[in-house]
Amino acid sequence: MTSEVVAASSVPAPGRAQRVREIATELRGLRGALIPILHAVQEELGYVDQPDVPVIADVLNLSVAEVHGVVTFYKDFRRTPAGRTVVAICQAEACRSVGAVELAEHAKRTVGCGFGETTYDGRITLDEVFCFGNCALGPAVQVGERLHGRVTPARLDALLGDAR
Template identity: 80%
Template sequence: MTSEVVAAAPVPVPGRAQRVRELALARQDLRGPLIPILHAVQEELGYVAPADVAVLADVLNLSVAEVHGVVTFYKDFRRTPAGRTTVTICQAEACRSVGAVALAAHAQATTGCGFGETTADNRLTLEQTYCFGNCALGPAVQVGDKLHGRVTPTRLDALLGDAR
C-alpha cells in the first residue's frame, strides 16, 4: 500500500544534545550501555534523532555507524517523532487467525498510513507488534497505553475516533 507520510526533518531542539549527553553519561558504566541509553533517550525525548547518534557515539567511544546500526536494527527505536497517539495492532499468529490481517488492512485504509508511519496531521502513528500476550482475546490492539481485545473494524473506528 502506498501512502504519503509527512515526516518533517527533525529540527534540532536547543539543549537536546546536552540532554542526550547527560542521559548517556549517567548510564555509560552499565554493561552493554547503548541499548539502555537509547531507551532512556526515547522515553524522555520521544525518539532518537539522527543528531543524537553522533552524541552517543562520542560518549561511548563508538563509531556513528555502530550506533546508527543499532538504532535502525531494532524496531523499538523511533527515528522521528510519533503522532499524538500510537495505535499498535498485533500481527502474531493467534491474532491473525481471528482477523488481525483484515483489521490491519482496515486500519491502513482508514488512517492512510502503513505500519511505522504517522498521519499527515501527526495525530496517529500506526505500528505492529508480534504479541501482546493477549492471545485469547485477539485481535488485540493497543491505543496509547490501553490494550483492547476482540477488536473488530467497527470497534477500531470507534477507538480511532476517540484518539483523534
C-alpha cells in the first residue's frame, strides 16, 4: 500500500479554535453554510472536535445544539481522529449486489472494528461509503486515497497487509 490518510489531529487548542473560526468566517456567506464549514473543518483538521461546535455556532449565530445535531446526524462527520489508514467500503446498491455486505463483514472481523471506528492501535479506520461512482467494478473499496474495484475478501486482506 502506498497511500495513507494521516489524521490531522495535532493542531492544538487554541490554535485549532482560531483556525475553526477562520474557516467558519470564510464560508459563512454560503447558502446552508454549516455543512460546507463542517466539511472544511474535517478536511483540514481531520475531524470535528466537540470544542469546534460552539465556535462554529457563534460564527453562524446558531445554537450549540443546532450545530451539534447536524454533526451527530450525518455519518460524514468524524468526531474523533481517524486512524493512520482509512479503509472505506462501498455499501450502495450496485456494490451490495456483488458482495459488498459480505466483504464488509469480513473486513470488520479481520480488522476488529466496525464502521466509523478505529482499531485500538490507531492503524485503521473502517468507514462505509455510499457510492464512489465505480459501480461497474464493485465491490469498491478505497484504501487511503486509492480506489480499488472488484475487491474480494482475499484481495482486501492483501490490501490491508501493510496497514495492519
